[in-house]
Amino acid sequence: MIDPEARYLRTHEWAKDEGRGVFAVGLSSYALEQLGDIVYLELPEVGDTVEQGGTFGVVESVKAASDLYAPLGGEVVEVNRAAAENPDMLKEDPYEEGWLIKIKASNPSEFEDLMDAREYKQFLETEAE
Amino acid sequence: MKLVFEKSSAGRRGLRIPKSDVPTSIHLKKEYLRAQPAALPELSELDVVRHFTELSRRNYGVDTNFYPLGSCTMKYNPKVCERIASYPGFAHLHPLLPQLRGGGMLTQGALEVLYETDLMLREICGMAAFTMQPMAGAHGELTGIMMMAAYHRDRGNHKTTVLVPDSAHGTNPASAAIAGYTVKTVPSDEHGCMSLSALKAMLNEETAGIMLTCPNTLGLFNPHVKEICELVHSVDGLAYYDGANLNAIVGKVRPGDLGFDIVHVNLHKTFATPHGGGGPGAGPVGVVEKLVDYLPVSVVVKREDGTYALEYNRPKSIGYIAPFYGNFGVILRAYVYLLMLGREGLERVAENAVLNANYIKEKLKPYYDLPHPGICKHECVLSAARQVKESGVHALDIAKALIDAGFHPPTMYFPTIVKESLMIEPTECESKETLDAFIEAMIAIAQKARTEPETLKAAPMTTPVGRLDETKAARELNIACL
Structure with missing residues (x-):
């Protein structure tokens, strides 16, 4: 499942434009499938700054711990604490309720650097080879 | 199988303690005392013996079955090593003895084991000297990276970054980060080895060094390993050899000859000492000549009269990284294993x-x-x-x-x-x-x-x-x- 509204990183994080320079960020359903059950999510604090392509947290599953990469640079303005406490909700609704953080982008045009849904779908097909 | 708590039967005892005939008093404050007695299982001695004997029979280990756990080198640990390590002269030695007046002469055998294991590891790895102190591989990594940092500080180098491949054990980036470095991940090429072109693009004057496991965690020997070390040296960086997979090349290739400057060896993997379940292990670290001054104290030295002593006067040393001299019992087992196999045996x-x-x-x-x-x-x-x-x-x-x-x-x-x-x-x-x-x-x-x-x-x-x-x-x- 790929959200047509979102744009994607090769590391499977998505970003969605919420208007006024704020972007919601989460993990694609493909990534969540690959990870298996998530046991722990480490998310930043509101007010932290992140760089595009820099890490903003850690996701730990029964298989492995992986860094989370920011699709855009800017300031973290909201953190989904409910998701951190109940990681199961990510799988249930990866593109809406399962968002992880919201970023006030310092350069909203970075959004254009990301893969759109069609490109991401193609990317996943090559990944699956 | 029932838990020991489930086997409990109220009032059953393994032994009865006689009534105290001396006055007892308890001075603990009330908040430190239990409100109720601890719910310990009540069992006879035989119940307890049977319970733990049954548990022990469910143990799984190299002594019972095949244990192909990748990257862990779960090889058989010869029993003669255990036997010698249990000799009272070794097993009952107090670690403070060499520091007491005259105590050094009572511990010559143990010091000789440490000294000679160092010599053998130098020969195997192509290094100038080893510290035997680190308690495990990851501890060895941290020790090695601290020496890397000491080297750069000493030379007035401004270094910020350590490079690790994307196939590295998680302890590599962790060790570099704890030592204060930023970690950058070098991707693998299509053959599963560190990409030379990616490395070239990432390498710069701020590179403190690289950490490489060779063969890597895919079991592949990087054919460019010598060139990688040369590239790192060209920016005055140091090349760290993670010895996790030394078992693949022991006796065949010496990391020092490939250009590595720092090496850690997992004695508990390559040299057949018991491990699993958290240790104890041993991760001795070897360095090339230019890094010898930074080795942790103490260092075992051989004096002119042939006796052994601990040397502490090392002004450039990174200091203490472990209590005493490392996991001595583990080092001793590895020493016996090395002597038994010899050079030819190690190649095999x-x-x-x-x-x-x-x-x-x-x-x-x-x-x-x-x-x-x-x-x-x-x-x-x-x-x-x-x-x-x-x-x-x-x-x-x-x-x-x-x-x-x-x-x-x-x-x-x-x-x-x-x-x-x-x-x-x-x-x-x-x-x-x-x-x-x-x-x-x-x-x-x-x-x-x-x-x-x-x-x-x-x-x-x-x-x-x-x-x-x-x-x-x-x-x-x-x-x-x-």
Whole structure:
């Protein structure tokens, strides 16, 4: 499942434009499938700054711990604490309720650097080879 | 099997303590006292003995079965090493003795073991000197990176970054980060080895060094390893050899000859001392001549009269990194192992470890995906991607089914650059019969994945407890139920 509204990183994080320079960020359903059950999510604090392509947290599953990469640079303005406490909700609704953080982008045009849904779908097909 | 608490019977005792005939008084404040007596199990001595004997019979180890846990080198630990380590002259030695007046002369044998193990490791690794102190591989890494930092400080170098490959053990970036460096990950090329072009692009004046496991966690020896070390040296960086996979090349290739400056050796892997379950291990670290001054104190030295002593006067040393002299009992076992095998024996260790891994790889190639074909070193990494696609059977299910077949599972889901990975390291110790039995079990599981995948999903069936809820175990960390 790929959200047509979102744009994607090769590391499977998505970003969605919420208007006024704020972007919601989460993990694609493909990534969540690959990870298996998530046991722990480490998310930043509101007010932290992140760089595009820099890490903003850690996701730990029964298989492995992986860094989370920011699709855009800017300031973290909201953190989904409910998701951190109940990681199961990510799988249930990866593109809406399962968002992880919201970023006030310092350069909203970075959004254009990301893969759109069609490109991401193609990317996943090559990944699956 | 019942828990020891479930076997409890009210009022039953293993022994009765006589009534105290001296006055007793308790001065603890009330808030430190229990409101109620602790709910300890009440059992007879025989109940307790039977309980723990039964538990001990469920132990699984190299002494009972094949243990192909990749990247862990679970080789057989010869019993003669245990025997010698239990000699009272070694086992009852007090670690403070060499520091007491005249105590050094009472510990000459132990100091000689440390000194000679150092000499042998120098020869094996091509290094100028070793510290025997680090208690494990990761501790060795931190010690090595601290010496790297000391070297750069001493030279007035401004260095910020340590490079690690994407196939590295997680301890590499952790050690570099704890020592204060930023960690950058170098991607692998299509052959599964560190990409030379990516390395060139990432290398600059701020590079403190590189950490490399060679062969890497895919069991592949990087053909460019010498060039990598030269590139790192060209910016006055240092090359760190993670000895996790030394078993593949021991006696054949010396990291020092490849250009490495710092090496850690896992005695508990390559040199056959017991490990698993958290240790104790030993991770001695060797360095080239230009780094010798930074070694931790103390250092065992041989005086002109042939006696051994501990030297502390090392102004450039990074200081103490462990209490006393490392895990002496582990070092002693490795010393015995090294003396038994000798130079020729060590070469055969590497040859047979590599032969065994390649035998398994070639036999299983038709049944599982092999993302990096060709000759591997001491371990091979298969992928269950085919099984996932065809029948939804994951690496985890295959691992659990192997338990039912009587084998310890391989390492799974590592290295992370291979999907659904199964990392198999047979070591040199296993006979062809054992390897064949394991191969047959793996083939039977691959066939079952097609014909009856649901049985694999339910594995293991033959163990005291069935499939554990790993998610619950990882999420609910309070296991003591206090």
